[in-house]
Amino acid sequence: MLAEDADIVARLRAGDQVAFATVVRAWSPAMLRVARTHVHSYATAEEVVQEAWLGVLRALDGFEGRAQLRTWVFTILVNTARRHGKRDARTTAELAGPTVDPNRFVGADGLEWRPGHWRDEAAPVEFEPEPALLASEFRDVLAEALIDLPERQRAVVELRDVHGLDAQEVCAMLDLTPANQRVLLHRGRARLRAVWEAASWGGAAR
16 A cells, blocks of 8 residues: 555544545545546536545445555446446436427417427527537537547546546556557547547638
């Protein structure tokens, strides 16, 4: 076990609230972003982080130091986030259905909706989305592309490039060989680069 980890673990096991608060403040923002890649909402991601920290406290006496403390904590987080992600997926499937009441597209004469025709009283307020979105599209494009990556590519890129974990930590956390980690990182970065270049060219052409 690293000397720094040993000191933190000893303080946490002794119930040092200042040490715990320090670690929570330092690591929770990164944990929240990792959790967000596995679940559908920010609120659920916050629940995941809170549950992960509770899991850390419960399992702390069993920490043997074979991995770095941060890697061990993030492993608990990822496992917790995956459980919530599966639960989210089941809930989404159960709630699948029309977003807008189909009756809004039916006139008083009972005729069905035709493209471009709303019932007068149900017509949406006019809104031009492009000006509102233009300012943020380049800021958000990589975040959206990251979410769209295959799960394992997304996890590797997120942990390496967003949160600064090294290759050894990521391999231990995600149970990957060094070769697999390199391949996933390369492919994920390549896909993000392609999305960014396409968005940049599209923006320049406006």
